[in-house]
Amino acid sequence: MKKVINQPADFVDETMEGIVAAYGDRVHFLDGDRRVLVSGYPSKKGKVGIVTAGGSGHLPLFLGYVGAGMVDACAVGNVFASPAYTKMASAIRAVDSGAGVLCLYGNYGGDKMNFQQAIEDCEFDDIRCRSVLACDDVASSPRETAEKRRGVAGILYAYKCAGAAADQMRSLDEVAAVAEKAVANTRTMGVALTPCIVPEAGRPTFAIADDEIEIGMGIHGEKGITVEKMMTADRISEILMEKLLADLPLKAGDEVSVLVNGLGGTPAEELFIVYRRVAQILGERGVRIFMPHVGEFATSMEMAGLSVTLFKLDGELKELLRAPASTPFYTNANK
Amino acid sequence: MKKVINQPADFVDETMEGIVAAYGDRVHFLDGDRRVLVSGYPSKKGKVGIVTAGGSGHLPLFLGYVGAGMVDACAVGNVFASPAYTKMASAIRAVDSGAGVLCLYGNYGGDKMNFQQAIEDCEFDDIRCRSVLACDDVASSPRETAEKRRGVAGILYAYKCAGAAADQMRSLDEVAAVAEKAVANTRTMGVALTPCIVPEAGRPTFAIADDEIEIGMGIHGEKGITVEKMMTADRISEILMEKLLADLPLKAGDEVSVLVNGLGGTPAEELFIVYRRVAQILGERGVRIFMPHVGEFATSMEMAGLSVTLFKLDGELKELLRAPASTPFYTNANK
Secondary structure: OOOOOHHHHHHHHHHHHHHHHHOOOEEEEEEEEEEEEEEOOOOOOOEEEEEEEEEOOOOOOOOHOOEEOOOOEEEEEEEEEOEEEHHHHHHHHHHHOOOOOOEEEEOOOOHHHHHHHHHHHHHHHOOOOEEEEOOHHHHHOOHHHHHHHOOOOHHHHHHHHHHHHHOOOOOHHHHHHHHHHHHHEEEEEEOOOOOOOOOOOOEEEEOOOOOOOEEEOOOOOOOOOOEEOOOOOOHHHHHHHHHHHHHHHOOOEEEEEEEEEEEOOOOHHHHHHHHHHHHHHHHHHEEEEEOEEEEEOOOOOOOOOOOEEEOOOHHHHHHHHHOOOOEEEEEEEEO | OOOOOOOOHHHHHHHHHHHHHHHHOOOOEOEEEEEEEOOOOOOOOOOEEEEEEEEEEEOOOOOHOOOOOOOOEEEEEEEEEOOOOOHHHHHHHHOOOOOOOOEEEEOHHHHHHHHHHHHHHHEEEEEEEEEEEOEEEEOOOHHHHHHHHOOOOOOOHHHHHHHHHOOOOOOOHHHHHHHHHHOOOOEEEEEOOOOOOOOOOOOOOOOOOOEEEEEOOOOOOOOEEEEEOOOOOOHHHHHHHHHHHHHHHOOOOOOOEEEEEEEOOOOOHHHHHHHHHHHHHHHOOOOEOOEEEEEEOOOOOOEEEEEEEEEOOOOHHHHHHHOOEEEEEEEEOOO
8 A cells, every 4th residue: 555644543633734734824623623624714703604524535625625705614534434423513513603504515324414413412502504415426326316416526516606605694594595506506427447545444445447447436436337448538528428418408508617526646637638528518519618627626535537517507606606715725716 | 558538649739728628718829829828817018928838747837837927828848748949939929028038947958958949049039038947856966966956846936936026027137036046945855656657658657666665756757866665654754854954954943835746646635644744844943834835736647656845935035925826727815
């Protein structure tokens, strides 16, 4: 196992220490707890708080979006594992300023169960909470049961729009409605080329042949739709786009943001080769692209592969997407 | 060879098409030439132009720093190969507005030869040029012959400071003096864990055993200083820092910016584990850190590994480093 780490059991805590060593002027631990990261950016009094949570190993996800105009706090779990509900509850309490808290996170069993427990605890203290779950991964369940889908890279758009809505001092129900609309308008399809290694396990999470790829694999190595022989970047892009467009029909004049997300081991050059073909396909349909994102936004450590996300815009979502935001891992200086 | 590409010969052009498809509102090809990228950001009349150039396969290097407050144009070569001198000359001509042009690039034979030819051509047209070469890679030559060192990730700091100086409407000689000071104050040491594959070659650029790492390897796989057995992140950090501090002595009260740069295949989590130890070592010496950079700034496609750069600051360099800058790959919104 060739990883630049110390003791595998210290992987998450040392990563967190490094992040706060680098960006301690902007984010900090809650009462010294390395598993709860809170924003140090100035925040408006009476703003709705936004909390997220999730397992480690996905940087910048999830904690990388803690900052101004996005998420206010994040509870941090072990690699690919949900944080304890007590950490989520601490995060909720830390960011409530009376207007309530939106819990915005990916649709995974552990996170769901723990957030429910955390919210129960916090509501006992009269903190009003709403939950919105990202479920953008088209590969993980058919359209009829879209609520069962996993949350992957597309959660970025929900963070961004809900964060901007909270910044505009909208109410908890209004911020939750924005997050719900963002989730409803987001679809992601991924492809994996290589596995990754969870430090404490020390061996690859799954096997994939040297000449094969897996379409639809999840960010923890969850089984995809099909295993295929390696193919060109254009063909991969076309397959991902076919699945996405079958699920989120787009017509001429529609506008989307596109996110081409690297899973960790795939060079940026290859992400742009995929973006090129995705933009061609959308262009042929007369669909316009606004604020594309190409890079690493939700990774699986060293896994090679990528995902394509389409985020269908309307006037409100477009305005919220382009609003300023600043975190140690994400900046939008309002174009 | 499991790369998300089409024909290997199209790798660079298709990457470039993807970049302009994504960011065409901010950067564009010069007269449709996919090998010359120029800034589309508003530029002050009479500003000194800054041109860079280099081989492909290092994103965000080199072209990723074309934008506002950094570089004005970049000539783009094949993977790990210098661009033709004609492309450099076109870039120089495109950005000269009468105040002259700084050619700021890494110290490699091909780039040097081609830039010399390009500058000769442009001076024939009465465009005044100055050259400054980044040579921050401590591993590539002893201190006595520092001018022979290769340029690696630390060139970021020269781009940033020279770009800010040009934005302040300083003269060509003044901008070149800033670039020279930035280069003189920058040291980088890298370590490689795995090789990368040049698309047209189709096989790894070098071999490295499953339990070994190479200290001091260059970003094209140039031979390093020693091959060692895999070791902890802390030990790797200590070895890199020992080499850096032997070459750039720092005392209590000194201030540096630190860049922990991923070479492509190494997860962000691991970069922060290294940053954590680097910050400890500097802290123990009473050296302060300003504006750390942790992420991918100069890669070698899918190569796993990282480099650590120290950039010693004085009042002038600190002010220039913190000045606003905006490119599709780099944003500093002035803290």
